[in-house]
Amino acid sequence: MGKIFYIMGKSASGKDRIYSLLAAHKELNLKTLILYTTRPIRVGEQDGKNYYFVDDGKLEEFRKNGNLIEERAYHTVYGIWTYFTADDGQVNLADSDYLGIGTLESFKKMRKYYGEDAVCPVYVQVEDGERLSRALNREREQENPRYEEMCRRFIADQSDFSEENILNAGIEKRFQNINLDDCVKEIANYIKSVQ
Numbered sequence: 001m002g003k004i005f006y007i008m009g010k011s012a013s014g015k016d017r018i019y020s021l022l023a024a025h026k027e028l029n030l031k032t033l034i035l036y037t038t039r040p041i042r043v044g045e046q047d048g049k050n051y052y053f054v055d056d057g058k059l060e061e062f063r064k065n066g067n068l069i070e071e072r073a074y075h076t077v078y079g080i081w082t083y084f085t086a087d088d089g090q091v092n093l094a095d096s097d098y099l100g101i102g103t104l105e106s107f108k109k110m111r112k113y114y115g116e117d118a119v120c121p122v123y124v125q126v127e128d129g130e131r132l133s134r135a136l137n138r139e140r141e142q143e144n145p146r147y148e149e150m151c152r153r154f155i156a157d158q159s160d161f162s163e164e165n166i167l168n169a170g171i172e173k174r175f176q177n178i179n180l181d182d183c184v185k186e187i188a189n190y191i192k193s194v195q
């Protein structure tokens with residue numbers, strides 16, 4: 001039976017970079033589980049690669065059809081941005097292993113939907129000061145930097161990813177993203193060990 005390796009971590013902990021490197025790792029042979037979001041696309045992102053970028057109408061359509069596995073709405077300074085996972089036929093656990101990204105809450109819902117054994121947590125951690133500095137550098141490269149939103153997320157993450165919430169989600173193992181390549185190697189070894 002296939003597994004879904006589910007990457008989690010605070011903002012700018014390196015989830016997207018790690019996701020891309022693991023997805024390109026031939027030996028692991030992971031299919032990517034693409035989430036949906038109603039937030040605007042960032043410079044360098046591609047529709048259907050990082051996320052499917054959709055509008056609220058599409059979200060409503062999934063909801064109406066009973067295909068919404070989980071959703072999270074963020075009240076940002078730019079309005080409400082919803083991130084969601086839909087059962088749109090992407091996942092066939094009889095056939096493949098998958099790679100996804102999400103939050104602690106979405107991870108719990110994924111486990112409920114696909115089964116506890118099928119969804120394996122990959123929790124990425126970076127020291128807060130370093131993480132904030134990476135977030136700021138990333139924002140500076142954007143055409144329209146959203147510093148206020150960056151700060152909002154940084155603060156929200158402190159409670160969303162509290163030690164209590166991490167433990168409640170059933171996460172024991174953590175991967176430190178100091179050097180990206182080393183971190184990816186460590187995660188790849190873990191994935192191989194449970195595949």
Ligand SMILES: Nc1ncnc2c1ncn2[C@@H]1O[C@H](COP(=O)(O)OP(=O)(O)OP(=O)(O)O)[C@@H](O)[C@H]1O
Pocket residue numbers: 009010011012013014015016017018134135137138177178179180181
């Ligand atoms: N080990 C590392 N060393 C230095 N920079 C890194 C490292 N890992 C990631 N970065 C950089 O840090 C920034 C944040 O990484 P990334 O966008 O992958 O984080 P994320 O967890 O997906 O963030 P978000 O949840 O906010 O989208 C990026 O600019 C990325 O290139």
